[in-house]
Structure formats: C-alpha cells, structure tokens
Amino acid sequence: MFSAGLVMLAAGMLSFAAAPRKSLNYLYLLYAAAAAAAAFYAARALYTGAPAGAFSLVISPVLTMGFRGGPLQMFFLFALSVLSAFVSLYSVAYMRGSQTPRAHGVLYGLFIASMGAVFLSSDALSFLVSWEAMSLVSYFLVVSETESPGARKAGLTYATMTHVGTAFIIAAFMLAFSATGTLDFSGMAAGLAGKSVALKSAIFVLAFIGFGTKAGVVPLHIWLPRAHPAAPSNVSALMSGVMIKAGIYGIVLVCLGILGGNVAWWGVAVLVAGGLSSVLGVLYALMEHDLKRLLAYHSVENIGIILMGIGAAILFYSFGQTAFAGLALAAALYHTLNHAIFKSLLFLGAGSVANGAHTKNMEEMGGLMKRMPATGLFFLAGSVAICALPPFNGFVSEWLTFQALLLGSTMPLAYSKIIPLMGAAALALTGALAAACFVKAVGVSFLGLPRSRQAGAAKEAALPMTAAMGALAALCLLLGIAPGIVLALIKGIPFAGLSQMGIGNTGPVSIAGIVRGAALPFPIAGGFSSFWPAGIFMVLLAGSALMLVLTGAGGRKTCGPAWDCGIRELTPRMQYTATAFTKPLRIIFKTVYMPRKELRMSYRLKPFFVRGLAYHSDITPFFEKYIYEPFISLVGKAAMRTRNLQSGSLNLYLGYIMLTLIALLLIWA
C-alpha cells in the first residue's frame, strides 16, 4: 500500500513535468490518491501494531541512509497523508489561476515526499538530507507564486531562520555522533544512555532551538507570520498543518526518544517556552487584520499548547510518573493531529476567501457568510475547533492537556507543582483569547455588510475546494466526538504510559482510564475527572432540537429594518471594525503590545483650516525591534569592518594565503 502511494507520488511529479498544460490541475488528484494510500497504510500499521518496515539507501560502503517506520513515525505520517489528501483535492480547483502550474505541481509533490522522508528517517544523515530538502522546497513554494518584493523578503526571512535552525540541529546530531560514534537514532539512544547529563543537556538545548525554529516557538517565530501569508493557501495549509509539526516531531524524537527525556529542567524549559508561545501567539494574533497572518500567529499559539503537553510529559517522566507522562504526551500528540486538521481547514478557508473576495484584509471583507455559505460554514467549524469548544476536536485535546497540567499538583517539589499549574493558567488565558480572536475573525469577515466592493461581489469557491474543506470539517467533528480513534492510534507509540490507554472508540474519556494500571505513589485529592464527548454532542443536538421545537421551527419569523439610531440607512462603515473590536484588549495588554499612535494633520492654512487627518495606530513588534534588529545591525557592522580585508589587491590575497600556510605550519609542528 505504501509503495503504491510512493509510485503514485512519483508518477504525479513526473506527469506534472510532462502533461499538457490544460489538464495539469487534475494531476493533483494523483497526489490525493497517493496520500490516501499512505494514510490508510499508516493507520493500519498503527492499529494492528504491525512491525516497523525498514530499508536503507546505500550511498557508499560507509554511508547509508536509513528509513524505518516506527509507531511515532507512522503517527506523523498519518497526519501528513490525511492532510495531503484533502489539500491536494483542494488544489485541483485552487491552483487553476496559477502562473507557474508546472513548477508548482512538481514542487508540491516534492514537498509532501520530503516531509514523509523526514518522518520516516531512522538515522541522522537521512533525516538532515530530508529536512533540508523540505526547507528548500517550501522556500521555493513560498516565493514561487508571487512576484511582489514583500513575498521575496518574507521568503528570505524564512530561508534565513530555517537555515539557522538547521545549523543547530546539525550541531546537536554531530555532538551526539561524536559521543556515540553512530548516526543511527536507536544506536544514538543506546550510546547516550550512560553519558553525563551535561552532554545530554547540551544536545537538548541545541536540538530544542533548532526544532523550535521550525515549529515557531517564541521568539523564533518571526518567519511564520511572514511566510504563511506570502505562500499560496494550499502550501500554507501544509506548512502550518504538517511542516511545523516536523519541529514537534524532532523535539519528541530527540528529547524523549534519543535522550531519554528524564531530566526535569528540560521539561520545565519546554513547558515555559510553550506557555510563552501560546499566550504571546494568541495576543499577537488578536492584533492582526490579515486573515492569513492571524492564522499564522495562531499556529504559534497551538505549537505552544503542544509544547506544554510535551514539557509536562518530560517533567512527569523525570519524576517517575510514567502514567501521567503518558497522558501529557498523548494530549500533545492528539493536539498535534487536531491542529494539523483544523489549521489546514482554516488556511484553506482563508484561501477560498482570498480567491472569492480578492482580499486578505479582514477590514475589507464582511457579509461573506451569505455570498460564500459553504466556505463560511466550514470556516466556522474550524474556528470552533481551534477555540477548543465542544463538540469539536480542539476541545478534547486541550481538555486532556489541561488535565495533564493540573496533575502537576501531585508532583513532589515546589517548582514541579507550580510550573505545570502556571502552564494550566496560561492555557486557560490562551483559550479565552483565542475565542475572542475567532469571534473577531468570523464576525468581521463573514457577518455584517460587505466592507468593500470586491467583498460584495464575492463568489462561492469551486466544488473541489468546498468538498475538501467539508471533509476536514467533518473530520474535526469526528475526532471531537470519538477521541478513542486517535487515542488508539497513539497507544502503540513506545513511551511509558501511552500503552495503558484502554478506551472504547466513543466511550467516555476518563483520566483514570488513561492512567489505569499504574501504581500511584501520591493520593490524588478529588479523584479523576472524566467526560464523554459523544454524550456532549448528543446533548448539544438534543438542546438544539429542543430550541427549534420551543421557538417553532420555521414558525414566527419577523423581518424588519434594523434600528439605525435615527440615521437614514445603515452603511458598512458603521460596522464594528476588527480594530475596534480588539481595542479593549489592546488597552489591557498595553505592556505587551506597546501600542503606537500617530495623528498626522495637513493644513490648508495653519492652524485654522485643516485639510485632512490621518490616524495611524499599530503595535510595537517587540521581538523584531528588540532582538532581531539589534542583532542584524550588529552583524552588518561586523561585516562592514571585515570588508577592509577585501582590498582588491591580488598580492595581498596571496599574502593572506601565505600567512595562513605559515600559521598552519607553526601549529602543526
């Protein structure tokens, strides 16, 4: 099944290079079929616990690239292929207006293949090669569809950040290699088992920075809000849905898999980074009025939520609480899959809106729910999921993360109690702010009157696009009411505690059930909580039905003009804008935002006759201004200084060579 998928993927890429231009778009269906095959294969391997298949690519007698499909790998492969299937379906219609359909098609296939290779690599060499391939191909995808200088600049930021991250990852693997003498991941894990904590911590720090850059952890997140809006929407869906999860995969692989994950401060570091990312991500998202930038900041937020789960898992594991650690990791992985699904749904929705209304700025949208009903409905479903409201999938994983973080109160030491609880508080704040943010996103973009002429003339997206979004929305609902499906997928991943999850497909999820079978050294006050997602769904359905019955379905409906405060008619300009909606939050969080205001007046006759007023308000981009800009100017200054070495004289250059030679001679002797 897997090889069938591979063959179809390769066939897709080849035919993109060869097929006649008219029929190019339908080739995305080939990718969709390939991805569906791979998804089926991964799901079957996870459910049946089939032994991991492996193969190596022999490059030279001493150099091989190994690939192996363990359960963790299969889980990420599953997320990748499920998404790719729907996104490819979406692309059939979405890429119709593409300027460079051939190149985009080939790159798109390569992108999926390289992400799959990242997840299946079993040694550092194949991992790094696939990782670089993934980064480079995604860079080209970001800059390929547009010729605006802004997109070029975004691409440059992205390429720089991802290469810095890769440098850290290479350093981490080289350190592990020098300590163990092997590039194979399982060999590294075995070799590092007896090594000092200082060495392992060094590897952890390097790997966390490297993978954190790809995942978008604050303050390494700056490429996300630039690259995602510049890329075509199907690419941003894959980038935000899967590619940044490759960073999560790397963190799980290195911290828990290779390093053993039993040092408490690693957990604290990951938890704190996750908490900061989630709160700051959602705060910055609130201030964005570009739909795709807003979604990009929400990716930062959700990566933070996932990292809080992973951090809690490492923390609990280091205290020997394997069952709690298993719960925390299960929550993190569950949220990984969930975020992949609802975030790609939202990006696809943003793409449909951008196609239909020809704008990405929310202040120019409005009234789209009537003009694009299907897109609006599915975008709403994705928004409810990302706000963690039942009965959608975001709720289940965030609830599990909550429970895991609250279990921190049973830990022995003060810091290990307080930090997870602070994480829980951060998660609560994040959830509330995310809800506010999506009230803004949906309310301003889809409700009310159109704020621009192009929004008024918006057209519903084509059938493949709405079908793909609908399928993803259905998946959100399914994973929200039957969490057992995902927990059964996660169960086989070899991490202490994960295998103890015995839950039916739609039955109640209880923490006791998840951690059942483990001896608890600490009595837990108040017992475990549990809930039954399918039950919630039924109650909601019943409630809605009851409301319909009580109010009379289709019965008394009165249509009349809305109250217009005595003004003749309501115009779109009177609506609540996105800026106005978030103003209270801008005031409350002004220490974070550091808002800037500027009023420019132009006069006909100063100071009595004012010609015009221009009011400009924005927030201080803290990380860019106080971390990146000083650093960049420092590098620039250093570069200007070293420029003096470049005199242009050939004799001087030869002199440098000679000095180097003599210095080497002296050192070598």
Place this chain on the structure above:
Amino acid sequence: MPLIKRWIEVFPVTDFISIGMLLSVVAVVSIKRMEGCLRAYVINSWLLAGLMAAFAVWLSIPHLYIAAFFTIAGKCVLIPFFLRRIMRNLKIEPGAQSSYLNTPASLIISFALVVLVYSFISAGVFVAGAARNVLKISVSIILISLFMMITRKKAVSQVMGLLFMENGLFLAGFSLTYGMPTIIELGVLFDMLMGVMILGLFLTQIKKSFVSVDLDRLTSLKG
C-alpha cells in the same frame, strides 16, 4: 645498474638534486629579468625530472621514467614555449620587473622561510628514508614561490611563481609516495599546461582592459 644504485646511495644524489632545485628558486627571487626567470624554471624542471629518474633507478620503479619523460616534455619544452609566445604576443618587455621589495630584502625573507621550514618540520615525524630532506626542501620551494607571487607586480611573474610552486608540490608528492600513479602525474602535467594557456588568455584580457599587466590596476575592480 647495481653500480648506479650504489652511487646514488653513497653520494646523496637525491639531496643534491633537490638542493639544486631550491637554489634555482632562490635565484629567481633575485633575478629581475623575465627571460632569466624562465631559464631558471627550465633548470628547475630538468632537476625535477632528473630526481625522478634517480628515484626510478634507485628504487626500481619503472613508471617514474615515464613521469620523468613527460616532465621534460611538458615543463622543459612546452610550457616555456607557450610562455615565450605569450610574452611576445603581448609585447611584455623582457626587461626588469617591478617588485614591492628590493632584492636583498627578498633574499633575507626567503632565507628566513627556509629556516622556518627546517626548524618546524621535524625529521622523521612521518617521513623517513630518502624523502626526509626532500620534503623540507619542497615545502621551502612552495613558500618561496608563494612569496615571489606576493611581491611581484606583473601578472606574468605570478604565473611563474605558480609554476615553481607546482614543481615544489610535485616534488613533495612523489617524495612522500615514491611516485603517484602515472595517470595522476600525467593529469597534473596536463592541468599545468592548460593552466598556462588559460593564464595566457587572462593576461590578454587584462592587457586589453587595463592596457598593462600590472596587477595593482585590478583594485579598481573592487565593488
């Protein structure tokens, strides 16, 4: 043949020849005329070929004869021929060449370089036998010719320095390995030949663009 082998051992022929090579390079540092440099290069190459032949006899490595033959053909005949033709075509005056340093200072520095190499490449670290002194000499030749490239102003003398340096590298190479595979030696020779031709082209271009082959004009290319 056995008699010749004895002679090579009794009179340290290999050391003599390589010292001769070193002296010819030192001579070039003090020679200002282009024609003289070229002659010194021919002598240097003859000595290199002779050393190869001596090694071939002494250690009975037949393929070194081939290498020696091609060294003579390439470095003593073809390369000087091409260089002379380039100089004639470009009307480079064969007279005195300008240098950043005067002759005594250049000689003192080359002397210092030889001392440096002799004191820092300790004998027998990994080289034993016949090649012990040859390695030091070859490193000295490389450094002195590099030094020559640094101080001379004309592009032609940079080419000369490169050729001398290549002789030094060749010397080092075969004294350490007692002859690399013939194909590699031939490849290196061919490389040099091509190098000289390409440099000829470059010189023509430099002359065309800057009217002179003085390298200090190149600084105006800097961005």
